């Protein structure tokens with residue numbers, strides 16, 4: 287999705303994003319609970335700095351903040367100022383002092399300090415205008431030995447099950463709501479994008495773990511940045 291579309295679509299959706307996400311991803315698809323699984327894959331993040339790429343309204347924060355503890359920090363990055371405003375309201379309401387929010391493009395991460403201890407991204411990377419660049423930048427700012435976890439949809443429709451047949455309705459609904467663009471919902475395009483993105487992760491991480499969810503439509507990718515070799 288082009289940056290101007292991210293700004294326009296997500297700024298417009300921001301106020302109702304949590305209600306719709308809870309209804310569709312929480313109640314209907316029952317995949318909201320997978321956030322917890324994804325965050326567990328970061329390992330021990332107590333006292334660590336965790337970067338949340340495409341943090342949106344901050345739905346990962348209630349799980350991240352207690353895990354990083356008072357000595358740790360959560361950095362949320364998003365390109366939609368509307369989504370960041372919602373995230374900021376949540377941070378103020380909960381009184382969290384160790385959450386920093388930044389307006390930035392995931393493919394640039396110009397404002398993010400290197401090196402963070404862990405990177406998480408939930409349901410964002412697949413719509414970033416340049417997935418390879420975004421994954422590359424996430425790995426640039428991740429310190430050696432740090433964990434990265436990406437939960438996303440790498441196919442536009444599930445491989446099997448009744449959801450495969452309900453998909454055209456879901457896809458039309460998303461376009462009608464003005465959130466996702468037609469090209470983001472194109473299955474061939476999304477598969478090709480992720481094939482290349484996986485290549486970036488594999489080359490830089492060495493090995494990549496993968497779990498599928500939603501009848502094959504979604505994937506949780508995780509890995510550890512290689513440690514620097516000690517010189518003799």
Ligand SMILES: C[S@@+](CC[C@H](N)C(=O)[O-])C[C@H]1O[C@@H](n2cnc3c(N)ncnc32)[C@H](O)[C@@H]1O
Pocket residue numbers: 287289292296307339340341342343344345346363364365366369390391392393407408409410413414415
């Ligand atoms: C479907 S929402 C997911 C939000 C949040 N991660 C969650 O789990 O609820 C996708 C988010 O990605 C953000 N986004 C899309 N493209 C981006 C980009 N190039 N740079 C930064 N954020 C981007 C959008 O603004 C939006 O907040």
